[in-house]
Amino acid sequence: MQASDHPETSHAAGPTEPPLIEKPIGAVLTETAAAHGDRDALVEVATGRRWTWAELRTAVDEVAAGLLAAGIRKGDRVAIWAPNCAEWALVQFATATVGAILVTVNPAYRTHELRYVLGQSTARLVVATPSAGSSDYAAMLAAVAPEVPTLERTVFIGTDSWTEFVDAGRSVDADEVTGAREATAATDPINIQYTSGTTGSPKGATLSHRNILNNGYFVGELCGYTEMDRVCIPVPFYHCFGMVMGNLACVTHGSTMVIPAPAFDPGATLDAVAAERCTSLYGVPTMFIAELGHERFGDVDLSSLRTGIMAGSPCPMEIMKQVIDRMGMSEVSIAYGMTETSPVSLQTRVDDPVEKRVSTVGRVGPHLEVAIVDPATGERVARGEPGELCTRGYSVMLGYWDNPEMTAEAIDPDGWMHTGDIGVMDTDGYVAVTGRIKDMVIRGGENIYPREIEEFLYRHPDILDAQVVGIPDAKYGEELVACLRLRPGADEITAESLREFCREGLARYKIPRYVQILDEFPMTVTGKVRKVELRERATQAVGVTRPSSAG
Incomplete structure (x- = not known):
């Protein structure tokens, strides 16, 4: 049911079924591993490594034990600075298991940005790759570490320090990991994602288990995911698109996470879809444009594709039509959101007419409200009129980390997150996003x-x-x-x-x-x-x- 649409003004509320998940991430991972233990959970195509759900749960607990052995406890901040890799996902689920707050660091950051986010979040531990592309992460971390008083340790993936970190966890009793998992609550903060505006320092959007677990769940529901689905995730894990819409949508449905490459590569993405028989493919429009224009596009078997998500920036209609017609993604979904709303608040449905899927970002998601208001007055505009898109519900962040002033500017006293985007709602509740107010x-x-x-x-x-x-x-x-x-x-x-x-x-x-x-x-x-x-x-x-x- 559609709970309460207002046909005259630009306001709509999503359905209230199925109910919200009121459990922390660690508990849901445990349930999924029990239900789908021998099915593929995680595949890293570049290295050929793969884990079943039972194996993933074991590996996550080993990393969680490593965190506990390092002195990390509930509420401590653990940063991760790495391109997409299996260890990224392990750290994501392990921090959730022990109740630590994962600080996701943009792989493109330079020294001054790295110094800021580690200092502002008061991170105690950093997990990183020694390098990524042309960036020497080890050198940059060595340069900033003396300036971050809270930082106690850096663990480098793929080196002896990672092995030592995991091995140290073997001294931790399994009951201690279980106790930490059971001590976490759905409403606890679990993730800080830094969003960079065009001016000023990045702001740390603080998200709870409840925020991101439910958002991943409902994104997966609207894509029709089951344990039979295999989701190709070329979008970065450090961003909500990868770690929530990708990883958590899979965890809540028993679907398979497929990592095609550390960073986006159109050929590697197409090859991963073919080799792993992926049923779903994610990307921003520029990624799909690169895949469609790839010299080997016509030679790659994409017949397994059914659905996927295009999000992150407005999708050109012509590209959407090609994704449906040439890539076979007949049920592809457009999603709209922002980090501060975990991220998705609007999404097209698989049975929406193609016209709606190429001209709008869909309708409001379950358990959420959207409204479009006059930026000057705050009053709701009539349907068909442009205004600022606002969102309210379970997905709205807890706030910006240690920044109550910026939080108050973004979230009004009635709980509405002001997105800064220009939207137009039609009579059926579909919303078209026509740009940023600042654009x-x-x-x-x-x-x-x-x-x-x-x-x-x-x-x-x-x-x-x-x-x-x-x-x-x-x-x-x-x-x-x-x-x-x-x-x-x-x-x-x-x-x-x-x-x-x-x-x-x-x-x-x-x-x-x-x-x-x-x-x-x-x-x-x-x-x-x-x-x-x-x-x-x-x-x-x-x-x-x-x-x-x-x-």
Whole structure:
């Protein structure tokens, strides 16, 4: 049942069945291992290592014992800094087992960011790989450790220090691990994820067992997961997409976690789907674009795919259609959320019409509410009108770690998390996210939402990827720049030829004044385009803008 939709205003509440899971992560892992002990739980394709659920539970308890032997207790902060690997998942579940709070560190962080998050979270122990890509993690940790007074120990995966760390746990009685698991409560904080804004230091979104376990569970429910599903997870574990929508969705359903590679590689992802007969594939739109454009795409057997999730940034309609038609993901789901809401608050259903799945981010999830409000007044807007998307319910974070002021700015007194995203709710409760409030361009007094223009530009046969940003303009306040990646062998696109293409489909004030052709877009490690950097580059490239004649 749909609990309480308000047909006139932009508010909707999700169904209240099935009930919320009121257990901590360790208890659910134990139940899953008992129910599906001999089935695959975790596969690391790059090394060929694999664990059944029974083996995974044993391995997790060994790492949990290692944490206890190291003096880690409930509420202590343990950081992990590594690309995707099996040990990442083991540490995730082991910290949950002993009640420690896992601090997930972005693999792309440099020394100053690392110093900040370890210090701000007062981490006692760090688990890391010695290096990742071109980054020397060991050297960076050695540099910052003296400046983090609480940091007592660093354990490096794949080295003697990891072996010693696990071996030390053999002196811990199994009853002590069981006691620690039973002493954790569903409402305890279990994870700090640092979200970086465009200004200021990262904020540590603090999440509970209840927050993330239920979110993983309901994401899996809406994808129709069972113990027969095998989920390919190329998105990073340090982010909610990997560790919650991936790992915890699998734990709550007995599905298999498949790690295709330490970092995203389109060929390795396609190969993992084929080799492991994955039924579900995750990714942000840029990942799916890379897979669809891979030179071996047509040679890889993807016939096992049924579903998957595209999330992390708005999905171009044309890409969604290709994922359904060319990759065979007929039940692919679009999900929307943010770290502060564990993350998913809106998701399409497998039986939604394709039109809804390519034009919206779905409807509100179970046990949650969403509303769209006027950013200036806080009043709910009418359906069909744009406003700020807000979420309320079990998924809203406990707060920003040790930052009550920022928490109060994000979560209002009625418990609504203000996302900063612009949304529009239709009469059926489906929500389209049209951009960030901060990305909205105001040109000559007109509010312009870049997403609408980007969707139109994807229709151009020579455009592979499109991002639209606003830059300062002396006459109009802001002017539009279309940043484009072209298909191989495409004809040149000029500002004038693009304007000609746009004239048939866009109002004059929405037509980009400038065009920038780029080989690659600046990206975050999670695969999101860094629009702030695109805006800065475009502003520099155009220089001091002269009064524009377009319009």
